[in-house]
Amino acid sequence: MQRRILMTAAPIASAALAAPAVAQSLPPLRWRMTSAFPRNLDLTYGAGEFFCRAVGEITEGRFTITQFPAGEIVGAFQAMDAVQQGSVEAAYSGGLFYVGKDPAFALSAAVPFMMNPRQQHAWMWQAGGNAMLNEFFKRFNVHAVPCGQTGNQWGGWFRREIRTADDLRGLKMRVAGVAGNVMQRVGVVPQQIPPGDIYPALERGVIDAVEYIGPYDDEKLGLNRVARFYYYPGWGEGGTVFHAFFNLDHWNALPRAYKAAVEVASQAATLNMMAAYDARNPEAIMRLVANGTQLRGFSSELVDTLYRSALDFYAETSAQNAAFKEILDSQVAFRDRNYQYHQVADFQFDAMMLRLRRR
Template identity: 55%
Template structure:
């Protein structure tokens, strides 16, 4: 047989075999996958829950329609404050929830949302991406059978809605305050009675007098919850939430079983949401604040003695917690060094600029 004919025939046969196998191989490499993603936030919070919808749409697009993550608002399939439990147990594959909701499981989890007097959104991004932050987050979540990825940021939050003015530390004594995460422990040391209430339940709790005051996020979301209709004194800043990083929580086994390019699609979509979510809050909070004030909200700044006492108590609490919780100490040691260096740098450029330009613009 002519050798060239043989090779040609063999090549044709091989080509035919590859052609026949290609669809099966493509299906193996690009399987159809369906995940459920409960959120800790209700549907009407269109930035927070809207980010879940954006994630779903973007991942679907990046995987050519083969990986669908279906978002569910708080309480529809998992209670708002039990998203981590659902992910850990494998009841759902993933969830959208801030890590600070679960400080009762491990106080070290708070660092991956925010802590009182912590870093702002840009500084948090730097720590997570170019410091130890993300590796420490994944290490801290691993005992809960969960993989963690950042999921947007609200920026610095407001200090909440109060029925009466807070003029001194004494005015905080006995106050029933809805506040989330590690901040509750700090306020408790100031004489406050803290309580953690799911976002969708804040309004009725405030309306019925179960709580005296409540903090949530900022003007745009607070207006949607209608908190100004019950309490008129609106405090700034939310010194316990100088940023607030959302969490994409994934069952560890589900994450590790994903094809690598599907994991990359999720990571890409989340990186886009990090930029988009902050941009939306920055764009929409100013007009929302003007509307709130026009409708009777009384904007107030925290008394300096409250800020000073909160700073002292927060750092005392961090040191005490670190002395009995090795993981907390490990994260705090990394976080504190990075934060302090960031604060010094921002004083040189960002803060110096803002201290002049912001008041100047207000007077022009």
Template identity: 50%
Template sequence: MDRRTFITKAGVAAGGAAAASVSLAAPALAQSNPKIRWRLTSSFPNTLDTIYGGAQVLSKAVSAMTDGQFTVDVFPAGELVPGLQALDAVQNGTVEAAHTVAYYYVGKDPTFAIPSSIPFGLNARQQNAWLYHGGGNELVNEFLGKYNIVAMPGGNTGTQMGGWFRKEVNSLADLNGLKMRIAGLAGRVMQPLGLVPQQLAGGDIYPALERGTIDATEWVGPYDDEKLGFYQVAKFYYYPAFWEAGPSVHFMFGKDKYEALPEAYKAVLDAAAKAANVNMLAQYDVNNMRAIRSLVGKGVQLRSLPRDVLDAAYGEAMKLYASLSAENAEWKKMYEPWNTFRSQSYEWFRVAEYTNDSYAYAQQAAGK
């Protein structure tokens, strides 16, 4: 056989071998990256583009990182299940995932509040620090394992506003008998002070406030609140929401479905959830600074919550946490390490963050 014939035949053979190796590899690749489609129900209406949009950020990122092999279809509150039943839909297998706030489910166990926010708790940075590197995620998922759920942080609103009131609140006495939509454990803190807490999903708040079924409401902050139109039926806008200094929104996945995923897809979900977490907070920081100016321009009256309200609420919060620690083992297991982290984080933030912010904000307010 001459050299030219040998090279030609060898080339054909090599090409055939390469083709064979590709055909053999393709099924293995498909097995390691299977086609998976999940459904995710949100606790939020799609009109609230920032908080609802967190799930869309995850969906787009998951699809892009897997070349469309792993997709997550997002459904707004009410389309598959009511917004406040998102966790239940994951737990019973109606959907594979949810985008929700853990404190919506304090009726099941007050411990659900800690992963999101509890009165006089952590700001957004401290919350992320606790969840990602302070042992929080591990404690949260140990607790949620009893509900067959795995969770990942999937957004944060930053410190929220204290809410919309039809009448001015000048002192603690003005809360007596006031019916207010208020989330998480805040209602249990405020109830001994005379407030009558109500639990309503986002889409149900405006009509209740308009009809006078409730006298006040809190939701998130200027951007979302303006979209929901609360300023049209209540003109006094109070701050801050001491019960939500940095509330986390979570992605919740069915534990069985999550554990069945290839490791690569688990890594994709983790990266996508972190992207959604960072993006939501940044969006709110931009949107709220514009919306607050817009609301004031529409005649909204900004007010700070009276000091006697804050002092009384702080005292009630600490009593509630001590009581829950004595009677609820699940709460105690998560709260005690959380509280240690809170104390140490506050100590550090007072050194640099607080002093820097306080001075700079005072100078800006003075027009310097």
């Protein structure tokens, strides 16, 4: 009897000894992550919090990352610089904020008339997208993992109705990334303004229009109190990916177990953010409309004009920027193959359900 108990206990004891031994081989690390977002934007800033918490829990507290809101360590648009220079180990941000460094950064987040959220996630995690992007990021001394997804972003807030491209001429508009380059070609004066500074800029008339994210965040920022007309579809960002950016030297020095924790936590944060927006945007748009927001659709003619503008920008940029061309070509090929399938799969299901529920 005693022999049987000892034989049963032996593997349990071995496991108990082995687990701490493995844990002890992993160094305790304490990293800082600066965010591009203010604390009051609970889904964008909150996704970084979710990610940091998950990494800590997966590693049983041995690897902890603490996030700081925009402005506490560096400003929203200085997050990438801080990571490149090693002032902080990590940043939570969107690549489209850094098109001034290289327009290819936007391809990690969203560019006009490109992929939807499912296509983005599939391209990045299953079609070599992450490896391709990180080959580009290496030039800037960073490594990144996708860590958040807003879903389709709306077309923007305007003080007056927009019917044709002529109505856009001369408008000062807060619009991020390549969408700003595209709108500039039809007469818009694009403005890069950090999320926390958007409302006062619109209220004071520094800008005339705003494209940010969607109903939930836009309501939280109070944009409906200053602009009346809210436009769709969100042609500029079919789905926007945020990333956790890491200083490359710090990333390369991480134990493999910690890198795995980061990758698992980032995918969980991405799914959680998209689910949160899908749950909250429908409620927010109903509140906005009830409080006087006027929904408007961009005309087909205007969308066609913007589409041609985007294609011209892509052609010109690709001719001058090999990295941009390589990443864009990969995304276009993946997007087109994906649409061939989904036009007879998911999109048909959605169209069917929209038709049936209208009866």
